[in-house]
Amino acid sequence: MIAIDKLCYNSRLRYENAGEKSAFAVITLCICVMSRSIAVAGVVLAVTGILTVKKGGVPVFRYLKFLTIPLAFLLLSTLAILFHIKREPLDLFAIPLGGWYLTAGTDSFFYAVQLVFTALAAVSCLYFLSFTTPMPDILEVLKKLHCPALLMELMLLIYRFIFILLDTADAISTSQSCRLGNRNYRTALKSFGLLGSALMIRAVQRSGRLYDAMEARCYDGRIQVLSESRPPRKKVIAWIILFDGALLIFAIWRRFFS
Amino acid sequence: MKHLKDEMILKAEDLYFSYDDDHNHSLNGLSLEIKKGRKIAVMGANGSGKSTFFLCCTGILRPQKGRLYFQGEEYRYDKKSLLKLRSRVGIVFQDPDNQLFCASVYQEISFGILNLGVSPEKAREEVERIIDVLEITPFRHKPAHALSGGQKKQVSIADILVMHPDIIILDEPAAALDPKHTRMVNHIVEQMTEAGITVLMSTHDVNYAYEWADEVILFQEGRVLLQASPMEVFSNEEALKATNLEAPAVLSLFETLCRKGILSPSLKTPRNLAALERYLEETK
Numbered sequence: 001m002i003a004i005d006k007l008c009y010n011s012r013l014r015y016e017n018a019g020e021k022s023a024f025a026v027i028t029l030c031i032c033v034m035s036r037s038i039a040v041a042g043v044v045l046a047v048t049g050i051l052t053v054k055k056g057g058v059p060v061f062r063y064l065k066f067l068t069i070p071l072a073f074l075l076l077s078t079l080a081i082l083f084h085i086k087r088e089p090l091d092l093f094a095i096p097l098g099g100w101y102l103t104a105g106t107d108s109f110f111y112a113v114q115l116v117f118t119a120l121a122a123v124s125c126l127y128f129l130s131f132t133t134p135m136p137d138i139l140e141v142l143k144k145l146h147c148p149a150l151l152m153e154l155m156l157l158i159y160r161f162i163f164i165l166l167d168t169a170d171a172i173s174t175s176q177s178c179r180l181g182n183r184n185y186r187t188a189l190k191s192f193g194l195l196g197s198a199l200m201i202r203a204v205q206r207s208g209r210l211y212d213a214m215e216a217r218c219y220d221g222r223i224q225v226l227s228e229s230r231p232p233r234k235k236v237i238a239w240i241i242l243f244d245g246a247l248l249i250f251a252i253w254r255r256f257f258s
Numbered sequence: 259m260k261h262l263k264d265e266m267i268l269k270a271e272d273l274y275f276s277y278d279d280d281h282n283h284s285l286n287g288l289s290l291e292i293k294k295g296r297k298i299a300v301m302g303a304n305g306s307g308k309s310t311f312f313l314c315c316t317g318i319l320r321p322q323k324g325r326l327y328f329q330g331e332e333y334r335y336d337k338k339s340l341l342k343l344r345s346r347v348g349i350v351f352q353d354p355d356n357q358l359f360c361a362s363v364y365q366e367i368s369f370g371i372l373n374l375g376v377s378p379e380k381a382r383e384e385v386e387r388i389i390d391v392l393e394i395t396p397f398r399h400k401p402a403h404a405l406s407g408g409q410k411k412q413v414s415i416a417d418i419l420v421m422h423p424d425i426i427i428l429d430e431p432a433a434a435l436d437p438k439h440t441r442m443v444n445h446i447v448e449q450m451t452e453a454g455i456t457v458l459m460s461t462h463d464v465n466y467a468y469e470w471a472d473e474v475i476l477f478q479e480g481r482v483l484l485q486a487s488p489m490e491v492f493s494n495e496e497a498l499k500a501t502n503l504e505a506p507a508v509l510s511l512f513e514t515l516c517r518k519g520i521l522s523p524s525l526k527t528p529r530n531l532a533a534l535e536r537y538l539e540e541t542k
Contacts, residue, residue, distance in 0.1 A: 136361050214369075225365035225366070
């Protein structure tokens, strides 16, 4: 998560309008999921990949590494779709187990492959968004979509404080290690417990102080801040419409006419 | 008399405050007066009540006994009066991580001024101006968690300055800063004074306080031990001893040089090292 955060702040697409990027990611994602087609998923995977890596400047190797994270889950869950245990063998292969067969059919094989590709393409859409758009910008988009204020404020605070919490945890854990707190399994377990309770106490103290500081700046129960959004560009919008329109037509053609 | 009263910006009368009800008093009958446009250094050991007093000044804490006045008006603790007070009295907290709650620098700075009910256009203008004045531009697009300690400090000062308060309280602004950022903060403080803002700063740096302040207030166990000009405070050995402070290096050195007959005691006491050096250059 921290790695993604660093990447998106350094992305070359960071200063593009966040609304454009979100619209592109979400529309493409929807078309991809609804099309149920390997070809469409392949196109989406390629386009978002090229955008994130080439345009955004994320190193190829790291991007591929990030894609393998959901891949592990996907492969495991598709195993269940692929393999069947039946009395009669299916057409792809069959391994006899006593009176039963561990077997798979061509249909279910293609279905599993399609599922893996679609899911991967969907993830790549979200990766495109999260590798190019910092969290505060995404919050701006949600605000424009009239997401409830309370939710927005929570997200704003949580996002900031995840990093403070991690820093604090890191500092405590280092100081524990310096005093041999992780010498063996027993002490490590104990240290971890102490870390948890120390973090809890710090978090409560910090929230009190933060509230004081906000009050000192005339906080009246609503967090209002200015955003620095960049105006959307017509050219980019045209490209998004063009691409997603073409993708939609392609998806419909694959689904119904081929 | 009326003129004097106009000049007074903050006044505390016999304040008592305790975090745990009557056992340990953090403020123990504290009284002081602060004049408008002054540069005031608040000094004293850890736990002598400086931070507690500051929180009382912005109305975050309410003293259990005693009175506070802002520009002659007594503090009131209803919501409207508090908001009004806090728009006039700004406080920069010691740990920026307790103050900065937005991941984006721009959003962070805009929070305070928007709370004043300023229009977004005007607020935008002010935020841009303060980003420029405090030299935040090079890192304005970085997330808060990627800023260095000094940069966070700059942002936390900008947070308050953008609200144009009459008085700014800085709680150990130079704590944990490198020399470059300390200089930068000191420079910002100079600019505040030039803009007519009263500055109240707690610090442990006697040399800086001696050079910078118009007035030094020594806190001891929740009371004011001494409030006077830096010259008076730092030549009062008893008071320094009681608050675990040392005399500024320049002052000690000047006294020794006078005693040895190298410099004449009739010279004006130097406020900083440069002035003392000049004296020495002139002697031979």
